[in-house]
Amino acid sequence: MIIEIICIVLVLSGLLFLVGGAIGIIRFPDFYTRMHAAGKGDTMSVFLILIGVAIYQLNDFSIANLLVAGKIFFITIFIMWAGPTSTHALIKAGIDEGQKVWTREDKKGKPDA
Amino acid sequence: MSAVSDFPDWGDPHSPANSYRLSQGYITETFPETSVPNMVTAVLADYRGYDTMFETVVIFTAGIAIIAILRRYGPKDKVVPEQKLYKKEPDLIVETTCRLMIPIIQLFALYVVAHGHHSPGGGFQGGVIFGASFILLALARDLQAAQKWVPENRILNLAGIGIFIYSGFGFLCLLLGSNFLDYSILHKVMGVTPIEARSHSMLGVEIGVAFTVAAIMFSIYSNLASKGEMKEGL
Numbered sequence: 001m002i003i004e005i006i007c008i009v010l011v012l013s014g015l016l017f018l019v020g021g022a023i024g025i026i027r028f029p030d031f032y033t034r035m036h037a038a039g040k041g042d043t044m045s046v047f048l049i050l051i052g053v054a055i056y057q058l059n060d061f062s063i064a065n066l067l068v069a070g071k072i073f074f075i076t077i078f079i080m081w082a083g084p085t086s087t088h089a090l091i092k093a094g095i096d097e098g099q100k101v102w103t104r105e106d107k108k109g110k111p112d113a
Numbered sequence: 114m115s116a117v118s119d120f121p122d123w124g125d126p127h128s129p130a131n132s133y134r135l136s137q138g139y140i141t142e143t144f145p146e147t148s149v150p151n152m153v154t155a156v157l158a159d160y161r162g163y164d165t166m167f168e169t170v171v172i173f174t175a176g177i178a179i180i181a182i183l184r185r186y187g188p189k190d191k192v193v194p195e196q197k198l199y200k201k202e203p204d205l206i207v208e209t210t211c212r213l214m215i216p217i218i219q220l221f222a223l224y225v226v227a228h229g230h231h232s233p234g235g236g237f238q239g240g241v242i243f244g245a246s247f248i249l250l251a252l253a254r255d256l257q258a259a260q261k262w263v264p265e266n267r268i269l270n271l272a273g274i275g276i277f278i279y280s281g282f283g284f285l286c287l288l289l290g291s292n293f294l295d296y297s298i299l300h301k302v303m304g305v306t307p308i309e310a311r312s313h314s315m316l317g318v319e320i321g322v323a324f325t326v327a328a329i330m331f332s333i334y335s336n337l338a339s340k341g342e343m344k345e346g347l
Binding site: 081082 | 204206207210213214217
């Protein structure tokens with residue numbers, strides 16, 4: 001019962017981060033801030049959701065379920081590892097390619113400070 | 114659209130496709146006949162092994178066709194303006210992550226290949242993962258770094274070796290006096306029961322498939338990314 005409540009809280013908070021990342025991709029003004037929302041939101045949400053699923057597997061404890069939970073945990077480590085690196089690579093490619101950084105002045109139509 | 118409602122329910126065990134005695138036969142007979150728990154692999158590599166052999170040949174042919182169309186030898190064509198290639202300076206974070214990650218990806222690919230007859234996976238999937246590890250190396254460093262491990266002639270050799278392993282299993286069965294790709298006769302050389310010989314031979318042909326798929330995956334990537342020059346690319 002307690003384990004189920006923990007799982008529900010983890011998965012729901014993961015979904016919250018996922019929604020936040022999705023809204024960020026749509027609403028943010030330039031490439032860098034969009035990648036910021038996508039990278040951070042996706043990594044954190046997938047981490048929370050998968051940890052919740054792994055704990056749910058351990059609800060009725062057996063060796064087979066422990067194996068499944070371990071595999072999910074490895075996936076989590078892999079995503080925590082690969083996600084920020086790919087975000088970094090994309091941002092760096094954006095800088096090299098010459099993407100403009102959005103500033104507050106852009107919105108008002110004034111020249112860049 | 115009106116005919117869609119006449120389809121059987123999704124996952125209905127009593128639908129005609131599921132209740133026909135062929136699928137029932139596969140479900141009940143696969144493990145006693147081949148000692149492979151994963152029926153999909155058993156159908157793919159044993160009952161329909163002849164199909165899968167030529168699927169591997171199709172992948173090989175696709176790779177050969179890509180090379181024949183895209184690969185350019187000799188002096189550059191001056192008519193096409195030289196596109197300014199994106200010069201990449203090495204990036205510490207990306208390189209370190211890839212250096213740590215590529216061995217793990219390759220180990221996982223071997224696990225997928227070796228476990229294909231027990232759990233989801235197999236030669237095609239494992240081969241794709243193995244080829245993707247070289248593509249990751251080519252993306253993180255440059256194409257030259259990956260070419261050092263898999264040069265062009267080695268790609269073709271590996272792709273050929275894959276088909277050779279697969280068809281070699283078939284011809285070994287012929288030599289021992291059975292039908293083409295009838296693995297149970299191989300218990301004479303493997304020293305196990307005929308049923309276990311089918312399981313082991315499935316692993317063998319999966320390894321052959323993995324060789325071809327991994328080599329052709331990287332070949333297609335490197336040809337597409339470098340416009341056939343095989344020098345530098347993305």
